[in-house]
Each structure stands twice: as structure tokens, then as C-alpha cells.
Amino acid sequence: MSATSPAAVVVLAAGEGTRMKSATPKVLHELCGRSLVGHVLAAARELTPEQLVVVVGHAREQVAAHVTEIDAGALTAVQAEQNGTGHAVRMGLEGLDGTVEGTVVVVCGDTPLLTGETLKDLAGTHEADGNAVTVLTAEVPDATGYGRIVRDEATGAVTAIVEHKDATEAQRAIREINSGVFAFDGRLLVEALGQVRTDNSQGEEYLTDVLGILREAGHRVGASVARDHREIAGINNRVQLSEARRILNDRLLERAMLAGVTVVDPASTLIDVTVTFGQDATVLPSTQLHGTTHIAEGAVVGPNTRLTDTRVGAGARVDNTVADGSEIGPQASVGPFAYLRPGSRLGVKSKIGTFVETKNSSIGEGTKVPHLSYVGDATIGDFTNIGAASVFVNYDGEAKHHSVVGSHCKTGSDNMFVAPVTIGDGAYTAAGSVITKDVPAGSLAVARGQQRNIEGWVARKRPGSAAAKAAEAASRNPETAD
Numbered sequence: 001m002s003a004t005s006p007a008a009v010v011v012l013a014a015g016e017g018t019r020m021k022s023a024t025p026k027v028l029h030e031l032c033g034r035s036l037v038g039h040v041l042a043a044a045r046e047l048t049p050e051q052l053v054v055v056v057g058h059a060r061e062q063v064a065a066h067v068t069e070i071d072a073g074a075l076t077a078v079q080a081e082q083n084g085t086g087h088a089v090r091m092g093l094e095g096l097d098g099t100v101e102g103t104v105v106v107v108c109g110d111t112p113l114l115t116g117e118t119l120k121d122l123a124g125t126h127e128a129d130g131n132a133v134t135v136l137t138a139e140v141p142d143a144t145g146y147g148r149i150v151r152d153e154a155t156g157a158v159t160a161i162v163e164h165k166d167a168t169e170a171q172r173a174i175r176e177i178n179s180g181v182f183a184f185d186g187r188l189l190v191e192a193l194g195q196v197r198t199d200n201s202q203g204e205e206y207l208t209d210v211l212g213i214l215r216e217a218g219h220r221v222g223a224s225v226a227r228d229h230r231e232i233a234g235i236n237n238r239v240q241l242s243e244a245r246r247i248l249n250d251r252l253l254e255r256a257m258l259a260g261v262t263v264v265d266p267a268s269t270l271i272d273v274t275v276t277f278g279q280d281a282t283v284l285p286s287t288q289l290h291g292t293t294h295i296a297e298g299a300v301v302g303p304n305t306r307l308t309d310t311r312v313g314a315g316a317r318v319d320n321t322v323a324d325g326s327e328i329g330p331q332a333s334v335g336p337f338a339y340l341r342p343g344s345r346l347g348v349k350s351k352i353g354t355f356v357e358t359k360n361s362s363i364g365e366g367t368k369v370p371h372l373s374y375v376g377d378a379t380i381g382d383f384t385n386i387g388a389a390s391v392f393v394n395y396d397g398e399a400k401h402h403s404v405v406g407s408h409c410k411t412g413s414d415n416m417f418v419a420p421v422t423i424g425d426g427a428y429t430a431a432g433s434v435i436t437k438d439v440p441a442g443s444l445a446v447a448r449g450q451q452r453n454i455e456g457w458v459a460r461k462r463p464g465s466a467a468a469k470a471a472e473a474a475s476r477n478p479e480t481a482d
Contacts, residue, residue: 006123007051007102007186009044010092013037013067013109014057014079019237025059026235027109028066031245032252033272033290036235037063039112039248041071042273046116047105047123054109055079055092084204085180086196093190100186103127106207107181110235112244114181118226125224126183132219133189133211135161136181138229146177147208149223158221161208176225179232182207183224188214248273261295264302278314296330310340313348326358329365347382360400361392364407376400377419381407387431388413406441 017026027037034042037054044052052071056063057079064076077095079088089106103123107114118136126134135158137149143164148171150160161178162171192210200206215221226232235241252273253266261277263269265285272290281295284302291309295301301318310323313330321335325342328334333351343360346352350363353370361375364382369375371388377400378392384405393416394400401419405411409423412431423429424441433447458468 004103004127005048005050006105006183007049007100008093008096009047009049009052009105009107010089011037011040011044011052011054011107011109012085012088012092013040013063014055014060014082014088015110016058016082017110017236020241021238025063027063028059029235029241031112031241032248032270033274034112035066035070036112037067037109038070039273040107040109040114041067041074043114043116043119044105044107045071047119049105050102051075051096053077053092053095055088055095057082057088082204084198084202085207086193086205086209089189089207090193090205093186093193100190102186104184104186104189105182106184108234111179111181111232112235113228113231113233113247115227115231118228118231119181121227122181122183122224125222129222130220131183131222132185132214134183134222134224135211136179136183136226136232137176137223138179138226138232139175140177140229141175143172143175143177148172148174149176149178150174151176151223156222158211158223159215161211176223178208179226180234181232184210185219188219192217269302305335378403378405378417380405381409381425383407384409385411387411387415387429390415390417393418 013027015026020026020029028035053075054067055077060078067074067076075095077092079091093100103126105119105123122134122136145164147161147163148167149158150162150171151157152159189210192213195213196205196209198205211221230247233244235244249270250266252271253263253269256277257263260279262282268285269283270288274292275289276294278295278297280298282300286304287302288306293307293309294311296312296314298315299312301307301312304320305318306322308324310326312318312328313332315331316328317333318328319335321338323340326340326344328346329348329350331349332346337355338352339357341359344358345362347363347365347367349366351368351370352358355372356369357374359376361378363380364384366383367380369386373386373390375392377394384407390411392403403417403419403421405423406425406427408426411429412433414432415429416434418434418436421435421438423439426442427439428444429435429439430444430446433445435445435447439445458471462468
């Protein structure tokens with residue numbers, strides 16, 4: 001149901017969350033690439049509210065700084081003392097710019113599964129029915145412990161929210177429950193909050209008391225039922241955090257698969273909300289995709305792969321790899337057992353092979369680094385082959401230095417490139433070389449000592465050893481010597 005943009009959304013994020021057993025404030029715990037409050041803010045922004053305010057309290061500086069970081073347009077208001085949800089909303093309204101005329105939506109900062117679609121339904125129902133307040137409700141399989149929604153059978157209006165302990169047997173049979181998310185008429189909300197009393201067992205201002213105040217004043221209280229009852233779940237401990245992560249992860253994977261992505265084993269695949277895919281991308285088992293990672297059309301990633309803030313080009317293959325802040329070009333091949341550190345940029349049809357690590361390096365089109373090598377702070381041109389067990393020696397103990405290898409080069413195995421050094425186009429380097437000087441284009445660089453064989457050394461220095469006995473036997477039977 002469509003609705004106009006609400007005047008404000010108030011996000012309640014002041015609680016301590018002691019059941020999390022954590023030094024981290026509850027609303028800053030993460031799942032699927034966002035904090036709990038980050039998910040709520042993202043859903044709230046889908047309403048395009050005129051103003052959005054987050055009420056902070058426990059660890060207020062830390063929470064407020066995070067809110068500013070992820071949503072620069074959001075305001076923050078301080079609830080210095082935890083005096084109840086009604087008090088928190090009152091503090092939030094006082095933190096808004098100007099008076100509130102229109103719809104005010106109140107949401108909890110620990111409900112990461114809440115969607116923008118459900119909030120739009122809530123606001124739309126609120127306006128269409130002309131309610132003073134509309135409660136977001138959910139029909140759950142087991143309502144034990146939740147406040148029941150009691151409706152007028154004739155009009156469907158909400159007549160009461162009855163806590164489980166106070167409910168009759170007939171009321172306990174009701175499966176529609178209160179979510180703690182509401183849409184209010186802003187002007188009526190401000191008036192009613194001024195009438196909320198604290199004569200209860202906790203000595204706090206309860207937001208739910210506003211419903212009774214408005215109803216007694218003759219205003220209508222309505223309800224909007226959530227599309228999925230799991231959306232209203234609040235997070236109070238690590239078990240619930242884990243359960244929410246699985247639900248949200250399944251939701252994200254389902255969306256990807258319906259859009260044309262093959263996910264071979266959703267149960268072992270984890271992705272963040274900010275991950276994107278091209279059509280016909282394939283994700284193999286035990287793969288984690290985090291941050292702003294993008295998997296382009298026809299690319300295959302996994303198994304056993306973790307990519308963070310990494311772009312994988314069309315048709316590329318990434319196998320048993322960890323990559324962070326890297327760019328993998330179209331039709332490139334990476335792994336198995338490769339590690340791409342931040343700043344790694346791989347060209348079209350390039351190859352990073354087994355037990356290869358790269359960092360802050362550009363690998364040209366068609367260039368291969370197949371085996372057991374480290375490429376750090378380097379630029380390698382096109383169609384070059386880097387020999388096995390090569391190391392770009394980029395750090396002198398105080399500063400990092402850059403190396404350049406041109407196009408169509410062939411470097412030998414077990415090479416050390418001591419930066420800064422440049423290998424010209426079409427040059428070769430011999431196996432076992434330590435390259436400390438620039439190599440001109442088309443040259444062969446040999447930088448190793450001459451081999452010297454000291455005969456009889458083992459017999460003299462290791463008498464009686466297995467090696468000495470084998471050498472002696474070989475000398476007696478030269479025809480059988482290997």
C-alpha cells in the first residue's frame with residue numbers, strides 16, 4: 001500500500017543490551033555486512049522520511065559516531081537515562097528540527113530483518129485508515145510470551161494490547177502479536193506523550209500507554225500485519241543474532257538465485273547485503289562474499305573462497321582464494337590457494353596460481369604468476385611469465401619500493417627482484433638470479449655465483465652417514481648409480 005513520505009522516523013537505539021555479554025553496544029553488532037541499526041536505517045530510508053532521528057543512550061558517543069558514518073543525514077538525540085520507550089520517543093521528537101506535522105514512524109534499532117516494504121505497508125495502512133496510531137503486528141506460530149493484539153470484531157480496530165501474563169485463555173489463543181513498531185499522527189503523539197505516567201513497577205514512560213490515551217480520547221487505533229512474522233524479531237543475545245544472520249543470508253541468496261545466479265550450496269555460502277552479481281555467475285560451496293564484492297557475468301568463485309571488496313570480471317575463475325580490495329579481470333584465473341591483498345589488479349586472462357600472494361600490484365593481460373611466488377608493489381606488463389618461487393623484494397626495512405617488469409618477459413625460477421628495479425620488454429632472467437640492477441629490453445640477466453663441485457666432501461665430513469654409504473656404493477657400482 002502506497003503512502004506519502006512520513007514526517008519523521010524515530011529509531012530507538014539507546015539500550016545497553018546486557019544479554020549480548022559484549023563490550024560492543026548491541027545495535028553495533030553486525031550481520032551480513034551491516035550493523036543491526038544499519039539495517040534498520042536502510043529500511044527506514046526506503047520510506048524517504050523528511051527527517052530521521054536515532055535515539056542513543058548507552059555508549060552514546062560510539063553509537064552516534066557510527067550513525068553519522070553510515071547515514072550522514074540522520075540526526076541523533078540523547079536519552080541520558082533509560083526511562084522507558086515513551087521517554088525515548090519524546091527525546092527523539094525533541095531532537096527533530098521543528099514541529100512534527102504528519103506521520104511519525106517509530107522503529108526499534110535491534111530489528112535487522114525489518115524491510116522497507118513492510119514499513120511502507122504500515123505507513124500506507126495508517127494513512128488510508130485515518131488512524132491516530134497504527135501498530136505493526138505479526139501472526140506467529142507460537143505467541144507465548146508476547147503481547148496479544150485484541151481487535152474489535154466489527155471494525156478491525158485494535159482495542160487492546162494484552163501482555164501474556166495478563167491474558168485470558170481466549171486471548172492467549174490469539175496469534176497476532178505486537179512488534180513494538182508504530183506509525184503515529186505526529187501532533188497527537190506529542191500530546192499523548194505529555195500524558196504518559198510513570199506509576200508502574202518500573203517507574204518508566206511506556207510508549208504503549210499512548211495507545212490507550214488516544215483510544216480513550218476517541219481516536220482510532222489500527223494495525224498492519226507484517227508480511228513475514230520473522231521480520232519483527234528483535235536481537236537480544238548471540239543466539240538470536242545467529243538465527244537472524246541465517247534468515248537474512250537465506251533471503252539474500254534467494255534474491256540472487258531468482259535473478260539468475262547459481263548458488264550450489266546455500267547452506268555453506270555467506271554473503272553481505274552489499275554484494276552484487278551479474279547474470280549466470282556461479283558460487284561454489286563454502287564461499288564467503290563480503291563488502292562491495294561484485295561477481296560479474298559468467299564468473300565462477302569457490303569453493304572455499306573468501307572475497308572482500310573485490311571485483312571479479314566476466315568469465316573469471318577464482319578457486320580456494322582469499323582476496324581483499326582487489327580487482328580480477330575478465331577471464332582471469334586465480335588459485336587454488338592464492339592470496340590477493342589490497343591493491344591487486346589482474347588483467348584480462350591473467351593467471352595467479354597456486355600459493356601465490358600479491359599486494360599493491362598490477363598484473364597485465366595474459367600475464368602468468370603460476371607457482372609459489374610473492375608479487376608486492378610491482379607493475380607487470382602483458383603476456384609475461386614469472387617463474388616459480390619468485391619474490392619481489394619490496395621492503396628495505398624502512399620503506400616500500402616499486403618494481404617494473406615489462407611485457408613479453410620470461411623470468412626464471414627462484415628469482416629475487418630487489419626493488420626498485422626495472423626489467424625491460426622482452427627480457428629474460430636466468431633461474432636462481434638475484435636481480436638488483438635494471439635489465440635492458442631484450443637482454444638476458446644472469447645474477448648468480450658459478451657452481452663448484454667439491455668431490456669427496458661427504459665421505460670426509462659425514463663419514464658413516466647414509467649419504468656417505470650411498471656415495472660409496474655408487475662409486476663401486478657406477479652403472480647402478482642414479
